[in-house]
Amino acid sequence: ARGLPGNKGEVGTxxxxxxxxxxxxxxxxxxxxxxxxxAQILKQHAIMIEQQVKVANALRSxxxxxxxxxxxxxxxxxxxxxxLQTPIxxxxxxxxxxxxxxxxxxxxxxxxxxxxxxxRPGQMTIVMDQSEPLGFELYLSIxxxxxxxxxxxxxxxxxxxxxxxxxxxxxxxxxxRTTEHDHVLHEGKDLYWLSLDYTTLLVKYGQGEDDTxxxxxxxxERSIRHESGWCYKKLKEKSTRFGKSNPRATYLRVTVGMNxxxxxxxxxxxxxxxxxxxSPIHSHADTYGIIRVLYGEINVKLYRTLxxxxxxxFHEMTLYKDxxxxxxxxxxQIHKLENQSPNQxxxxxxxxEYRNIEVHHYxxxxxxxxxxxxxxxxxxxxxxxxxxFRNIMITEWNNEL
Numbered sequence: 001a002r003g004l005p006g007n008k009g010e011v012g013t014x015x016x017x018x019x020x021x022x023x024x025x026x027x028x029x030x031x032x033x034x035x036x037x038x039a040q041i042l043k044q045h046a047i048m049i050e051q052q053v054k055v056a057n058a059l060r061s062x063x064x065x066x067x068x069x070x071x072x073x074x075x076x077x078x079x080x081x082x083x084l085q086t087p088i089x090x091x092x093x094x095x096x097x098x099x100x101x102x103x104x105x106x107x108x109x110x111x112x113x114x115x116x117x118x119x120r121p122g123q124m125t126i127v128m129d130q131s132e133p134l135g136f137e138l139y140l141s142i143x144x145x146x147x148x149x150x151x152x153x154x155x156x157x158x159x160x161x162x163x164x165x166x167x168x169x170x171x172x173x174x175x176x177r178t179t180e181h182d183h184v185l186h187e188g189k190d191l192y193w194l195s196l197d198y199t200t201l202l203v204k205y206g207q208g209e210d211d212t213x214x215x216x217x218x219x220x221e222r223s224i225r226h227e228s229g230w231c232y233k234k235l236k237e238k239s240t241r242f243g244k245s246n247p248r249a250t251y252l253r254v255t256v257g258m259n260x261x262x263x264x265x266x267x268x269x270x271x272x273x274x275x276x277x278x279s280p281i282h283s284h285a286d287t288y289g290i291i292r293v294l295y296g297e298i299n300v301k302l303y304r305t306l307x308x309x310x311x312x313x314f315h316e317m318t319l320y321k322d323x324x325x326x327x328x329x330x331x332x333q334i335h336k337l338e339n340q341s342p343n344q345x346x347x348x349x350x351x352x353e354y355r356n357i358e359v360h361h362y363x364x365x366x367x368x369x370x371x372x373x374x375x376x377x378x379x380x381x382x383x384x385x386x387x388x389f390r391n392i393m394i395t396e397w398n399n400e401l
Contacts, residue, residue, distance in 0.1 A: 125195040128157075133185050135159065138194055153203060155194050159185045164194075164205055175203060182257045183207070216390065217295045219397040221345050224274045226401045230392050234383055235274065242280045242378070243370030251277055251337075254389045255382035256349075265363075265380035267353060270389075271337075273298060273346040278338035281311060282367035282378065286329040289352045293319045296339065296346035300325055303334040306366055308373055329355050 128136060141152040152167040162183050164175040178184075185192075186207070195204040213219075223229030231252060238250045251273045255266035273296070283306045291298075297320045301313035318340070319325055327333055339346040364377035384392075 125193055128192040130192070131189050133159070133187055133190075135185055136192075140194075140196070153194075153196065155205060157185050157192055162205065164203060166203075176205075213390070213394055213397075215397055216393055217345075217347065219393040220272060220347065222401060223393060223396055224272075224345060228401050229396060230389075231272065231274075235277075238383075242367060243374075243376070246370045248277050249280060249370050250274075251279060253380070253383050254386050255384075256386045265352075266382060267351055269350045269352075269380075269382075270294075270386060271348045271350060273337065273339035273348070275339055275341050275343055275345060279336055280367040280370065281306065281334065281336045282365045283334045284327055284352070284365055285363070286333065287327070287352045287354055288329070289327045289350060290324060291319075291326070291337075291348050291350045292324045293321050294347045294349055295321060296344045297321070297341055298346045298348060299338045299340045301336045301338070302332055303336070306334050306368065306375060308368055308375065311368070311372070 126138060126140075128138075135158040136156075138155040139152055140154075141148060142150065149167050149170040151169075154163075154165045154167060154172070156163045161177060161179045162185075163177045165172050166175060167173075183205075190207060192207055193205070195202075195206075197204075220231060223231035224235070226232060234252060235250045236247065238252075239245045239247045242249050251271055254270040254272065256268040256270060257266060259266045281301075281303060291300075297318055299316065299318045302315040303313055304310070313336070317325075325332070327335070337348075364379055366375055367378050368374070369376050383389075
């Protein structure tokens with residue numbers, strides 16, 4: 001009996017000719033290679049899709065955050081003019097204009113929502129006031145055509161880096177770029193600003209609060225004079241910092257930022273000098289440094305050597321508000337600072353940096369002790385971080401001590 005081919009349990013017919021479906025090793029290897037190649041392509045496509053989804057989600061989140069910020073602010077009319085701060089340039093009154101983006105989501109990458117003109121010739125500062133950290137770009141062009149690349153200034157700020165560039169005839173040239181923590185986008189609320197000055201041809205970028213507390217210097221003066229003030233207490237505590245007790249041989253060191261290892265201690269320091277107070281004669285370990293007076297005046301004496309038997313300066317000068325002095329390896333390294341004013345505090349901002357950050361450095365300042373007979377080393381520690389210090393001054397001022 002002959003059954004249907006392939007039925008289970010039945011005998012089927014068979015052809016006398018045998019056809020083999022097996023591949024040769026060479027053909028098999030070719031098929032495997034093709035399959036692997038296709039799998040790799042599919043994997044790359046999957047990665048690209050995943051990246052695009054992440055970018056889309058991040059963009060959506062950014063727009064949602066920006067929308068919440070814009071919706072949360074009161075409806076404001078613009079521009080606003082502060083008549084009390086109206087400068088005069090070339091005998092022409094130039095109002096200071098405060099600009100807010102439209103109440104809609106303001107997307108700099110959309111040509112129909114960019115700001116065409118900011119009426120501030122000569123100088124301009126743009127401030128990005130962020131309640132939440134949101135990476136951003138500013139593109140300032142001489143043309144209202146977003147495709148025109150004849151000349152533009154470009155700023156990009158992210159969590160990873162900040163970049164300032166200029167674009168000339170389509171060619172992008174870096175002005176500055178850094179990944180340093182102090183300059184990139186920070187967590188939480190902060191201000192980021194870009195300043196342009198046509199007269200000096202300067203482009204500046206920075207962070208920090210605007211002048212929302214204009215009484216900082218007055219608050220410091222009060223804190224120094226009142227026994228309940230933080231400054232008064234800290235100065236009293238430091239009276240033996242340079243040897244035997246001497247209340248006049250004291251000053252306050254308020255650091256700005258973090259220790260980067262590029263200088264003795266934190267490189268940026270706000271120093272506060274009450275009337276009649278001074279530093280010991282001291283050296284600066286062959287660092288570069290610059291000192292600027294922010295408030296009051298400071299007397300500077302320079303010495304040829306740090307020697308208890310040779311304490312006569314070879315040069316002396318007094319610096320006033322906004323004036324600057326400097327030091328470098330081998331020059332102006334040994335000095336004494338003194339506030340000779342009988343009634344006004346002096347406040348200076350100072351910055352220091354090693355000659356070469358690749359080698360081991362001496363991390364102290366040597367000084368002549370208060371007794372005048374010995375030389376000791378001073379570790380430049382901070383009395384307090386600036387942010388915390390400022391908050392204390394605001395609290396003291398508001399509470400009237």
